Amino acid sequence: MTILQTKNVNIYYGEKQAVKSVSMDITRGTVNALIGPSGCGKTTFLRALNRMHDLTPGARVEGDIILDGQNVYSGDIDPVVIRRRIGMVFQKPNPFPTMSIFENVTSGLKLVGVRDQRTLMEVAERSLRQAALWDEVKDRLKTPATGLSGGQQQRLCIARALAVEPEILLMDEPTSALDPQSTARIEDLMGDLKKVTTIIIVTHNMQQAARVSDTTSFFLNGDMVERGATSDIFTSPRDERTEAYVTGRFG
Numbered sequence: 001m002t003i004l005q006t007k008n009v010n011i012y013y014g015e016k017q018a019v020k021s022v023s024m025d026i027t028r029g030t031v032n033a034l035i036g037p038s039g040c041g042k043t044t045f046l047r048a049l050n051r052m053h054d055l056t057p058g059a060r061v062e063g064d065i066i067l068d069g070q071n072v073y074s075g076d077i078d079p080v081v082i083r084r085r086i087g088m089v090f091q092k093p094n095p096f097p098t099m100s101i102f103e104n105v106t107s108g109l110k111l112v113g114v115r116d117q118r119t120l121m122e123v124a125e126r127s128l129r130q131a132a133l134w135d136e137v138k139d140r141l142k143t144p145a146t147g148l149s150g151g152q153q154q155r156l157c158i159a160r161a162l163a164v165e166p167e168i169l170l171m172d173e174p175t176s177a178l179d180p181q182s183t184a185r186i187e188d189l190m191g192d193l194k195k196v197t198t199i200i201i202v203t204h205n206m207q208q209a210a211r212v213s214d215t216t217s218f219f220l221n222g223d224m225v226e227r228g229a230t231s232d233i234f235t236s237p238r239d240e241r242t243e244a245y246v247t248g249r250f251g
């Protein structure tokens, strides 16, 4: 079942067009990779999905982005609510530095007025388990998040995003600042995460896309050249530009 649909999405920075007429249907409970060479528009497209460009001066998004039947850009929708329904994990782990592990995970719930300690604790445990971090932090929930390793901080950011039960989780190169072991842990996590949410991930790492995703979209110069089942994109792409990229001939 389709959870998110984009129709002819064009994105501009001032006069410059960074994304050209991208249409795609994202199926609930899948992992969807966006790949392509540097500057091809992957991050720009990803950030349009939950209205992050509202905060970028000069950025303009045209076309339709429809979440569960509702246009994300419709005038009567609060972008804050959209960003709760479509969460985001960034390239560099960004836990709130003055908060404890527990406060980080529960920060989104507190913002919407949840105060009951038992509820907060239940959600913290559930989210930290989903992010495969619970066992490592359960005895030090009240200690600063900055005391965690980079890989643990990124899993904390995943837990923080999951705590508000987003329908979609956007991940912008979530492992590019991590060592191979932490990267492997997060890749292992993806298969479980799609049981609770739908993932759209930008990655530079083609092996990662091949390992974790169900569908892959190949971007080039702002165009989405090709999208399909990940196995097809990597073994029998239809477009010669996709083939050149996935076989490492450019990019």
Ligand SMILES: Nc1ncnc2c1ncn2[C@@H]1O[C@H](COP(=O)(O)OP(=O)(O)OP(=O)(O)O)[C@@H](O)[C@H]1O
Binding pocket: 013, 018, 036, 037, 038, 039, 040, 041, 042, 043, 044, 045, 056, 204
């Ligand atoms: N805030 C901005 N203002 C102006 N131009 C921008 C801005 N952000 C990105 N661009 C330009 O838009 C184009 C697409 O950039 P984008 O970051 O989406 O590419 P990308 O595929 O994610 O690249 P990378 O893999 O290097 O992150 C590039 O030409 C980039 O220089």
